[in-house]
Amino acid sequence: MGRKPCCGKEGVNRGAWSLKEDELLSNYIQLHGEGKWRNLPHKAAFFLLLHLLVFMAKNNQGLNRCGKSCRLRWMNYLRPGIKRGNISxxxxxxxxxxxxxxxxxxxxxxxxxxxxxxxxxxxxxxxxxxxxxxxxxxxxxxxxxxxxxxxxxxxxxxxxxxxxxxxxxxxxxxxxxxxxxxxxxxxxxxxxxxxxxxxxxxxxxxxxxxxxxxxxxxxxxxxxxxxxxxxxxxxxxxxxxxxxxxxxxxxxxxxxx
DNA sequence: AAAATTTACAACCGCGGGATA
DNA sequence: GTATCCCGCGGTTGTAAATTT
Known part of the structure; x- marks a missing residue:
């Protein structure tokens, strides 16, 4: 007995985020807000189908990321107001x-x-x-x-x-x-x-x-x-x-x- | 110029606490 | 009361870029 893993290790993108993934994540959060990271990848994929159907028709892979990874990427990189480098x-x-x-x-x-x-x-x-x-x-x-x-x-x-x-x-x-x-x-x-x-x-x-x-x-x-x-x-x-x-x-x- | 080494930092991982069913 | 979910934290790893040999 134990908690379910955050997400399976197979079939999930890992490593550096692509520009498309960043854009998809940002778009989703701008519309729906933060939170529910666990479900975000699935919802983002749905959102993708609804809103970006035309653009993604050729290469529709959804946001195949672990929820934790989405949260981390948003909190540490994509979130508005993040300053980077140049620590004074x-x-x-x-x-x-x-x-x-x-x-x-x-x-x-x-x-x-x-x-x-x-x-x-x-x-x-x-x-x-x-x-x-x-x-x-x-x-x-x-x-x-x-x-x-x-x-x-x-x-x-x-x-x-x-x-x-x-x-x-x-x-x-x-x-x-x-x-x-x-x-x-x-x-x-x-x-x-x-x-x-x-x-x-x-x-x-x-x-x-x-x-x-x-x-x-x-x-x-x-x-x-x-x-x-x-x-x-x-x-x-x-x-x-x-x-x-x-x-x-x-x-x-x-x-x- | 190429190989080896070091540095910088994005991302991953496991865990714990609080919330919820 | 218990199991599970969700979130956030801090330690660690992976790797590209920079530097040195």
Whole structure:
């Protein structure tokens, strides 16, 4: 006894999506909205027959995809408002800080970065930031009093799922991405992508989003001891529970801070 | 120029929680 | 109360593109 598999592995398209598949999926969702992913491929095929009969007469293959695959494609790629590439220094900074607080809870982190998906942030972390953080941590430990490092490994330390980011250095000085605070250098891999130039920090949409409009990114962490300059101690259990509760259930989470 | 290696990221997979029949 | 569905999450894989040898 068990649940039925999402879809059979045979006779289902896998791998990269074609333009036709994207178009079909987008058309369907624009007309019928999101949800019911499991049934979508079948309904989309029906929709196809109704609305695209003439165009598809020559090559009518329907949307032969698993519902989960449809959802993933829509959520991570086709959905309106998705930003791609060019993760700004501000965004990178915020990702690092949120990861410091939340660990690998990508969906929560993505929720604070408009237009970014959990998958994109996860990939960005795994391919770039995790390595950067490892380098930063090793540099820090080399130059730091080892006793203070051991101090952080006490029983009271709350360790979320994050396994790679155990210590980082940040600055509360707005726009200060100097070497001191280990924030991104002026040239990051994303900078090399084609596309429009990066926005300056003050123009970045992040600062205009509802959560940050009044206080800015830095302000979120104001009056907390989480981002002390050179020495970031782990959160207490109480702090961690309060924070995670606030993040998950209270959209106006900045009030907590 | 070609082969080998690395990087970046889209997509897959299994699982868990909540909803529903 | 139980089985199943639906959805979303996070870890992992596959592979094209870029880089190095």
């Amino acid at each position: 220094p501000d965004e990178q900074d915020l990702i690092i800080r949120l990861h410091r607080l939340l660990g690998n809870r990508w969906s929560l982190i993505a929720g604070r970065l408009p237009g970014r998906t959990d998958n994109e942030i996860k990939n960005y972390w795994n391919t770039f930031l995790s390595k950067k953080m490892q380098v930063d941590v090793s540099k820090t430990i080399e130059s730091e009093d080892k006793k203070s490092v051991r101090k952080y490994k006490s029983d009271k330390m709350i360790v979320p799922k994050a396994t790679r980011c155990t210590k980082m250095l940040v600055s509360l000085d707005e726009g200060d991405h100097s070497e001191k605070n280990q924030c991104p250098p002026s040239s990051t891999p994303s900078d090399t992508n084609d596309g429009p130039p990066l926005e300056s920090p003050k123009e970045n949409h992040l600062l205009n989003m509802p959560y940050f409009s009044d206080i800015g990114i830095e302000g979120i962490f104001e009056n907390t001891n989480m981002l002390e300059t050179d020495d970031v101690a782990p959160m207490s259990e109480m702090e961690f529970h309060n924070l995670t509760y606030s993040l998950e259930f209270d959209d106006d989470w900045t009030n907590f801070l």
